[in-house]
Amino acid sequence: MSASVNRAAYVFIAPALLILAGTSLYPAIYSFVLSFFNWNWGVQFDFIGLRNYSDLLGSAEFWQVLYQTFLFAVAATGLELLLGLGLAVVVDRLGFGAGIIRTLLLTPLMVSGIIVALMSKILLDPMLGFVNYLLVSLGLPPSPFFGTTATAMSTIIMVDAWWQTAFVFIIVLAGLQSLAQEPIEAARVDGANSLQIFLRVKLPMLRGVLFTVLIFRTIDTLKVFDIIFGTTGGGPQIATEVMQTFAYRKAFSFLQMSEAMTVMVIFSTIVLLICLLYMRLESRLEKA
Amino acid sequence: MAALRRDQLERALAYLISLAATLLTVFPILWLLTVSLKSQRDAFAVPPKLVFEPIADHFLGLLDKPGFVEAFRNSVIVTALGVAIAIVIAIFAAYSIHRFRFRGKQLFGVWLLLAYMLPEFLFIIPLFVLYQRIGWYDSHIGLAFAYQAHSLPFAVWLIRSFFREVPLELDDASRIDGCHHLGTLRHVYIPMAAPGIAATAILTAIWIWNELTIALSLTFSEAQTITVAVASFRGYTSINWGGMAAASVVAVLPMLLFAVVAQKYIVKGLTLGSLKG
Numbered sequence: 001m002s003a004s005v006n007r008a009a010y011v012f013i014a015p016a017l018l019i020l021a022g023t024s025l026y027p028a029i030y031s032f033v034l035s036f037f038n039w040n041w042g043v044q045f046d047f048i049g050l051r052n053y054s055d056l057l058g059s060a061e062f063w064q065v066l067y068q069t070f071l072f073a074v075a076a077t078g079l080e081l082l083l084g085l086g087l088a089v090v091v092d093r094l095g096f097g098a099g100i101i102r103t104l105l106l107t108p109l110m111v112s113g114i115i116v117a118l119m120s121k122i123l124l125d126p127m128l129g130f131v132n133y134l135l136v137s138l139g140l141p142p143s144p145f146f147g148t149t150a151t152a153m154s155t156i157i158m159v160d161a162w163w164q165t166a167f168v169f170i171i172v173l174a175g176l177q178s179l180a181q182e183p184i185e186a187a188r189v190d191g192a193n194s195l196q197i198f199l200r201v202k203l204p205m206l207r208g209v210l211f212t213v214l215i216f217r218t219i220d221t222l223k224v225f226d227i228i229f230g231t232t233g234g235g236p237q238i239a240t241e242v243m244q245t246f247a248y249r250k251a252f253s254f255l256q257m258s259e260a261m262t263v264m265v266i267f268s269t270i271v272l273l274i275c276l277l278y279m280r281l282e283s284r285l286e287k288a
Numbered sequence: 289m290a291a292l293r294r295d296q297l298e299r300a301l302a303y304l305i306s307l308a309a310t311l312l313t314v315f316p317i318l319w320l321l322t323v324s325l326k327s328q329r330d331a332f333a334v335p336p337k338l339v340f341e342p343i344a345d346h347f348l349g350l351l352d353k354p355g356f357v358e359a360f361r362n363s364v365i366v367t368a369l370g371v372a373i374a375i376v377i378a379i380f381a382a383y384s385i386h387r388f389r390f391r392g393k394q395l396f397g398v399w400l401l402l403a404y405m406l407p408e409f410l411f412i413i414p415l416f417v418l419y420q421r422i423g424w425y426d427s428h429i430g431l432a433f434a435y436q437a438h439s440l441p442f443a444v445w446l447i448r449s450f451f452r453e454v455p456l457e458l459d460d461a462s463r464i465d466g467c468h469h470l471g472t473l474r475h476v477y478i479p480m481a482a483p484g485i486a487a488t489a490i491l492t493a494i495w496i497w498n499e500l501t502i503a504l505s506l507t508f509s510e511a512q513t514i515t516v517a518v519a520s521f522r523g524y525t526s527i528n529w530g531g532m533a534a535a536s537v538v539a540v541l542p543m544l545l546f547a548v549v550a551q552k553y554i555v556k557g558l559t560l561g562s563l564k565g
Contacts, residue, residue, distance in 0.1 A: 008388065009384045009387075010384075010390065015377045017396070019373070024411055027415050028414075031414050034414070095299075101306050104314055109494075110544055112500065112540065119317070119536065123316055170558055219405050225408070226515075229501075229519070230519060243407065247407075248409060257413065261413055264413065267407055271405060272405075275401070
């Protein structure tokens with residue numbers, strides 16, 4: 001009996017295993033193996049040991065790109081968490097019209113990253129864009145936005161916040177609405193005001209949800225590609241280049257295939273370590 | 289009395305902030321829509337024109353742009369194909385994880401998580417090389433297949449959490465009736481979890497339709513998707529805002545309509561995964 005049950009388990013899971021082997025396991029191993037070779041899409045194909053790694057880790061460009069990737073991820077995740085949480089708390093208080101407001105607030109999640117990118121290029125055009133027009137008519141200085149190394153990264157962070165805050169918002173809102181009511185009522189009876197109730201009662205109860213959202217947004221922002229590809233393409237110079245645009249450029253503009261794969265092997269290791277770190281923290285959080 | 293006033297004040301403030309946020313959210317999309325309907329001169333006008341004579345030229349122009357209509361069609365095909373593969377295979381896999389204990393189950397869970405979490409280009413650059421050799425480069429099936437590294441783990445994970453909500457008594461009852469696993473899946477789990485499966489399919493469709501990174505790397509002309517076609521406008525932004533905006537509107541409209549019709553499912557799918565883990 002148990003043998004046949006087991007067989008069914010494997011038969012049912014086999015197609016998924018096969019597809020995942022083809023789309024993720026094989027490519028990951030391929031990338032890893034090729035990272036020890038020198039291959040630029042030609043006939044030349046040499047084993048070079050750790051040369052790709054030492055070249056990359058020894059280049060200032062690589063470290064700048066890695067730093068920028070993290071700068072973007074930390075800033076965008078932080079901003080989105082803050083805005084999303086605030087928005088969820090506010091919308092949770094609404095009565096009439098809450099449904100339609102929620103629907104409208106969710107629309108950015110339906111919009112493709114490349115469209116978000118092009119849309120922001122139109123709105124944030126330094127000369128003809130609506131936002132600079134608005135800034136000037138309010139007596140504020142206009143901004144070059146994507147145009148200079150000093151402003152490009154913060155502009156992209158802002159664009160990502162427009163795009164993905166809704167994700168944090170909807171999940172935290174659902175979390176808020178499914179909280180147990182007794183502790184909240186008890187605090188209210190004790191005379192706590194809404195700020196105190198939020199900080200001392202609701203926020204601690206939301207810890208798990210916020211942590212999940214934090215993981216999702218961190219990983220997703222580390223992997224950013226479309227909104228940078230569609231706006232600055234990594235520029236000006238390499239001021240907004242991040243790991244994924246870096247690998248894309250190496251592979252598809254310069255055909256430095258093995259080097260691009262090395263970039264991804266290093267970056268994947270970093271992402272993996274962050275996942276492990278978060279899992280560790282999460283299990284500690286649950287015990288606490 | 290003072291507490292009541294305070295409560296009213298807080299609620300008024302909540303409305304004010306929500307409305308401001310809603311305006312900030314919706315305005316860029318509406319602005320894009322107006323640019324797609326403006327003549328070049330109106331689009332570039334400073335101060336911006338709020339009242340203008342709408343024209344359909346940019347939308348009609350898309351019909352003449354080589355490959356644009358085909359790109360829309362390709363996106364429909366690849367999305368349908370990708371969702372079908374992900375959902376059918378995920379239903380079986382989710383049932384297996386939900387219903388059985390077997391060796392390697394935990395490892396499978398970790399693998400799902402990794403495939404979902406790791407950066408696209410780790411998988412895409414090797415697939416590009418492979419596809420060039422086996423003739424899957426620039427094909428619908430190749431692209432739909434590549435999407436599974438992301439869509440399949442997502443679907444397995446979500447459908448499994450919907451299967452968990454199916455009462456065990458129903459499962460046992462069907463077993464007593466002599467149903468095999470296929471029968472239990474077909475007569476109990478799939479009907480009971482149908483709304484959840486629909487939510488999963490919708491979210492997967494939205495993800496595939498909007499995806500750029502993988503489509504950009506694995507297609508060129510024959511299977512080029514709508515997002516890649518839209519991206520091709522990015523080079524000459526300053527010249528052709530109208531075309532760019534019109535293409536974006538065409539690409540985003542199906543998803544916005546989708547969202548209005550299926551909002552309940554979307555929220556269900558988005559929140560269930562993270563609230564129950």
